[in-house]
Amino acid sequence: MAGHKYEQVRDHLLRRIRDVPVGGQMPAESVLCAEYEVSRITLRRAVDELVQDGYLVREHGRGTFVTRPRYHLKHRERFVNEVTGFYTQMARQGHTVTSEVVAQERIRAGARLAATLDISRATSVIRLERLRRVNGVVHHLAESFVAEERFPGVLTTDFTSTSLYAYLRAHHDLLLARNEIVVGLHICDEREAALLGVAEGSPLLLATSCVFEPGGKPVIHGTSKFLPETAELSFDIVADVE
Missing domain, CATH: 1.10.10.10 (Winged helix-like DNA-binding domain superfamily/Winged helix DNA-binding domain)
Incomplete structure (x- = not known):
């Protein structure tokens, strides 16, 4: 195999x-x-x-x-020794994932994104924000950033039912080699609360990631804001035995 x-x-x-x-x-x-x-x-x-x-x-x-999963509304996102998108992970577990595109726009990178993606501050970056549902239930708010010069099609592609990772593989032959993730707590603002259907000031699980291609160049920066009652994050750290 x-x-x-x-x-x-x-x-x-x-x-x-x-x-x-x-x-x-x-x-x-x-x-x-x-x-x-x-x-x-x-x-x-x-x-x-x-x-x-x-x-x-x-x-x-x-x-x-x-047996059968005990939690019908609690979905686990795995961070394992492979780099896949949320769509792929949930589909493997038999769930249906849909996305509502909240924002799909061109912005200037600025200091923070420039440092994260190793690009110039003046470089145009595409910001893709999606409200993601699993089996029709709101799961998290995802925000992704990629350099427009390299991935211009991200600005116009319909990501309602398409994975960003799958799109980059299919259209740019992009291999994703490493995903660096930091997990913390985020207090949602009024806009996020309205999108997620929770009270303003509610705590969210915040996963901030930077995805690298072989050779070490960062290609995707993103954040995912999860509802704690419907999601959990799982880290699987193993030795490469085979």
Whole structure:
């Protein structure tokens, strides 16, 4: 299996267990290892993520059984050893993601963005702001910035049902190698509160990210403001064992 083996095993298992009733038992690890032609470490990592997301449960001495996520409105965004967009992550888990484009405009970079994206302060930057929903429920407010000179199509592309990451891969053959993320608390202002349907001054989870291509050049700066009651952030830090 090419690419990240555990991700492919995880995604295939997720599709497979959707056809299994709650309480159904999964094959033994040794059987799955042989079937997917992967090591026990790789298989356990794939199963671990499905356990964390609530699709499987381990019972000591009995085996692994199919269950269903306990939180129907609480969606986990993973920050793992791969760089994917929110759309891809949620789609893998079987959710429907839609975006309402709030702003799609050209602005001057200014000092902060210039430093973050390693560009001139006078450079034109495209600001893309989207209100994102998962299965029809408001999930978070996302804001992304890219240099217009390099990615001019971002200004006019319809991102209602298109991932920014997928667009950049498809139209610019862009590989995303690293995502640096800082998570903190943000108190929403009046505008954000109206968009998210919460009271002004409500606390939000704020994830600020900078995405780099191979070679270390920053290409996307973004922020995501999450509703704590409908989202959680998960960090998976592992050694590269295979």
